[in-house]
């Protein structure tokens with residue numbers, strides 16, 4: 001059935017010292033985000049003459065890196081974020097992994113990194129999940145998968161690296177926001193922007209996150225959970241959060257989300273929710289939405305709900321919004337009905353509870 005099979009042969013070397021089962025199950029009782037890691041990692045190496053080679057699954061361990069490794073100096077690095085779920089009936093599934101594989105190559109091209117054939121990306125992810133299948137928590141948890149690629153050549157000149165490492169690590173996770181699915185408070189960054197036209201805002205490169213940290217710190221300092229960025233040119237249009245796309249729900253039941261114009265990351269959660277909302281009969285418009293309009297719409301009652309979305313948090317209602325000269329409240333107490341309905345529609349597909357009529361779920365048979 002599979003037309004696109006990987007030609008790489010993974011050398012699988014089991015971890016000689018895996019975490020004891022009792023310790024793992026104890027750790028599963030109190031999962032955070034990205035603090036606990038599974039026993040193994042996937043690695044594929046690339047060099048200019050040889051192409052992709054030496055595919056391995058092995059015990060998770062440190063990379064030996066030369067101090068001149070170019071990623072440490074020029075940040076030629078990209079990543080993806082995806083999840084494996086354990087369904088209520090015991091299957092192991094991935095959600096739209098082909099979309100991650102495709103987007104990874106969009107990121108690679110923008111950062112002048114080599115493209116990894118989609119079948120090889122998927123094979124690495126699947127091999128790791130199979131090897132570490134017992135690391136997929138059941139219930140509310142999931143196994144967060146982090147594929148990434150970086151420039152490993154020792155070289156201080158400025159040019160694309162001729163040596164690259166692709167790797168996948170896995171981290172069992174609980175809910176992204178502490179305190180569960182309560183609405184989050186967000187800070188509007190008026191000083192810092194995340195992405196500019198012609199920049200790297202529409203790909204998942206490490207540097208985007210480095211540039212967002214100071215704005216995120218400003219959000220925390222102001223008692224907020226997350227930061228929302230405005231556009232770089234006019235500081236007027238709402239773009240997205242540091243790592244999540246954003247939606248607005250209007251009183252006529254329509255939904256607005258900023259259009260992908262080169263400075264917004266094309267989220268797979270965003271794309272899936274647009275499709276699910278349309279299937280629920282909602283009118284979804286991808287159109288620019290100004291921050292002053294947002295304030296006016298909350299004041300007039302035209303805006304009913306707002307939420308952020310991404311793989312890690314899935315759907316998070318926005319409770320209130322704070323900025324240098326004021327704040328406004330949307331709904332701090334609970335998630336709104338449209339947010340709740342969309343969140344449930346998506347999570348029930350991801351967790352295999354609903355019939356997957358879209359073909360979004362990829363089952364890993366036999367684990």
Ligand SMILES: *Cc1c(COP(=O)(O)O)cnc(C)c1O
Nearest residue numbers: 243244245265267268269310311
């Ligand atoms: C990864 C990411 C998202 C969400 O993308 P998903 O595919 O839904 O996980 C949104 N914004 C930014 C900046 C991101 O890096």
